[in-house]
Amino acid sequence: MTDIAWIDKALTAARPQAMGALLRYFRNLDTAEEAFQEASLRALKTWPDKGPPRDPAAWLIFVGRNSGLDTIRRTSKQVPLPPEETLSDTSDAEADMADRLDGEHYRDDILRLLFVCCHPDLPSTQQIALALRIVSGLTVPQIARAFLVGESAMEQRITRAKARIAAAGLPFEVPDATQRRLRLTAVSAMIYLVFNEGYSAAEGNAPAARPLCDEAIRLGRLLLRLFPSDPESMGLAALMLIQHARTPARFDADGTLVLLEDQDRSRWNRPMIHEGLSLIDKAMRHRRPGPYQIQAAIAALHARANRPQDTDWQQIELLYASLERLQPSPVVTLNRSVAVSKTKGPRAALDLIETLSDRLSGYFHFHGVRGSYLLELGQTDAARIAFNRAIALANSVAEAAHIRAHLDRIEKDFAAAGSKKI
Amino acid sequence: MLYAILCYNDETVTSAWSEEKDRETMDRLAAVETRLANAGRLGPVARLLPTTSATTLRKGHDEPLIVDGPFAETKEQLLGFFIVDCADLEEALSAARDLAIANQEGGAYEIRPLAIYKPGEPKT
Numbered sequence: 001m002t003d004i005a006w007i008d009k010a011l012t013a014a015r016p017q018a019m020g021a022l023l024r025y026f027r028n029l030d031t032a033e034e035a036f037q038e039a040s041l042r043a044l045k046t047w048p049d050k051g052p053p054r055d056p057a058a059w060l061i062f063v064g065r066n067s068g069l070d071t072i073r074r075t076s077k078q079v080p081l082p083p084e085e086t087l088s089d090t091s092d093a094e095a096d097m098a099d100r101l102d103g104e105h106y107r108d109d110i111l112r113l114l115f116v117c118c119h120p121d122l123p124s125t126q127q128i129a130l131a132l133r134i135v136s137g138l139t140v141p142q143i144a145r146a147f148l149v150g151e152s153a154m155e156q157r158i159t160r161a162k163a164r165i166a167a168a169g170l171p172f173e174v175p176d177a178t179q180r181r182l183r184l185t186a187v188s189a190m191i192y193l194v195f196n197e198g199y200s201a202a203e204g205n206a207p208a209a210r211p212l213c214d215e216a217i218r219l220g221r222l223l224l225r226l227f228p229s230d231p232e233s234m235g236l237a238a239l240m241l242i243q244h245a246r247t248p249a250r251f252d253a254d255g256t257l258v259l260l261e262d263q264d265r266s267r268w269n270r271p272m273i274h275e276g277l278s279l280i281d282k283a284m285r286h287r288r289p290g291p292y293q294i295q296a297a298i299a300a301l302h303a304r305a306n307r308p309q310d311t312d313w314q315q316i317e318l319l320y321a322s323l324e325r326l327q328p329s330p331v332v333t334l335n336r337s338v339a340v341s342k343t344k345g346p347r348a349a350l351d352l353i354e355t356l357s358d359r360l361s362g363y364f365h366f367h368g369v370r371g372s373y374l375l376e377l378g379q380t381d382a383a384r385i386a387f388n389r390a391i392a393l394a395n396s397v398a399e400a401a402h403i404r405a406h407l408d409r410i411e412k413d414f415a416a417a418g419s420k421k422i
Numbered sequence: 423m424l425y426a427i428l429c430y431n432d433e434t435v436t437s438a439w440s441e442e443k444d445r446e447t448m449d450r451l452a453a454v455e456t457r458l459a460n461a462g463r464l465g466p467v468a469r470l471l472p473t474t475s476a477t478t479l480r481k482g483h484d485e486p487l488i489v490d491g492p493f494a495e496t497k498e499q500l501l502g503f504f505i506v507d508c509a510d511l512e513e514a515l516s517a518a519r520d521l522a523i524a525n526q527e528g529g530a531y532e533i534r535p536l537a538i539y540k541p542g543e544p545k546t
């Protein structure tokens with residue numbers, strides 16, 4: 001007897017592989033989706049009695065392809081329906097399918113499936129929604145909840161994304177090495193977007209978005225299974241694992257965001273950290289650094305410190321400096337300044353970010369970080385101005401509350417100093 | 423006589439378990455472990471991290487060959503295992519290299535980090 005919960009997990013696990021192959025057959029996202037849906041329904045009907053097949057993905061591809069062909073024939077109304085028994089008799093064919101579909105083929109199928117979701121014409125929100133629907137198989141209501149939008153709005157967003165992809169034409173050529181690399185880069189970026197959507201939405205106190213982080217990690221592991229020797233894929237998986245490991249400590253009982261240095265590190269998920277650390281160790285052996293590896297290495301240094309004061313800020317500053325060289329961006333420089341403030345003090349950190357004020361003047365974190373350096377230097381008036389500017393730019397209540405705590409402290413100190421004078 | 427009980431399952435399925443499902447499963451296993459431990463019959467228990475975190479060291483070359491990913495050959499069988507405490511992967515690989523030099527008769531070592539380790543003390 002096979003229980004339904006197991007079947008459900010097996011269907012989810014086999015989905016990228018099965019959908020990838022069905023998309024190759026039918027060259028149409030909707031047909032592939034319907035075929036997979038039909039195959040899943042049959043699995044729910046037959047697996048409990050007959051037991052699960054040896055290779056669930058191969059079974060789903062075979063049954064899905066038949067049912068898709070069936071639908072196409074029925075709608076074209078020219079070819080009569082094949083008898084039911086030829087469609088259902090899959091036992092012999094299954095082993096054959098499993099052999100034929102093994103290996104390399106799968107890899108390009110799954111990569112294509114992921115890649116169509118990150119078409120450059122699609123805005124990032126559509127890319128994420130489409131990937132969650134097509135690759136992960138989340139339902140529209142589930143995705144809508146994660147994004148805090150209505151179901152019909154989400155339905156529309158996904159339909160629009162599919163229409164754009166269909167209009168642009170799907171990439172069906174077998175990719176060469178360069179093409180594969182480009183696809184891998186685009187797919188990695190999309191997976192990290194999914195992760196960040198979950199990670200930052202959790203700041204708005206939305207537990208519905210938490211599964212997005214789990215889903216992104218699942219996709220990251222999938223990518224790693226397809227490309228086991230790609231150091232950037234290791235870096236991406238490591239980065240997500242180490243960041244997600246902190247989730248139990250990121251919020252206090254009231255749901256308020258707790259900053260890294262104030263977190264109760266005993267609540268971090270250790271197995272997840274160990275998995276991330278071993279992946280980043282593996283990646284470093286290749287000596288081919290990339291942005292995900294460097295960010296993961298920074299996260300790893302935080303994870304390795306048992307107490308905030310044990311953090312190797314020197315090394316973190318060096319890593320941010322190499323990230324700056326690889327991917328110059330004012331936000332990276334701003335992050336490096338935090339490491340600089342720990343190693344060289346607030347004056348050096350402030351000097352480093354002064355040149356950024358033009359480009360980051362509309363960025364919440366810039367003013368928050370700048371305010372804290374000014375405060376450390378005793379320039380209370382300038383700090384107060386920076387903090388007020390930050391509050392005006394805050395993206396969430398939690399962000400604003402965090403800055404307000406700084407301001408309250410300034411006022412309290414000011415009042416205390418004032419009363420002493422009298 | 424000591425026996426090893428090795429666990430096999432589809433990791434893409436088990437790693438998709440919800441936290442609750444995972445905890446419930448581990449709790450049920452822990453109840454059996456406690457029974458065995460109380461009878462003085464339980465040795466070390468370990469849960470491995472996913473195969474994506476594995477590195478494999480292939481023996482039988484002049485210098486052992488290190489490849490990413492799990493050991494994937496089906497013509498060779500699992501013959502035994504070591505558990506070593508290491509600061510990082512480099513240290514674990516160096517331990518595996520020493521083992522490979524001590525036994526150069528071919529085969530491979532798969533190096534996999536542990537998620538859970540309980541030492542256990544069997545009476546025999």
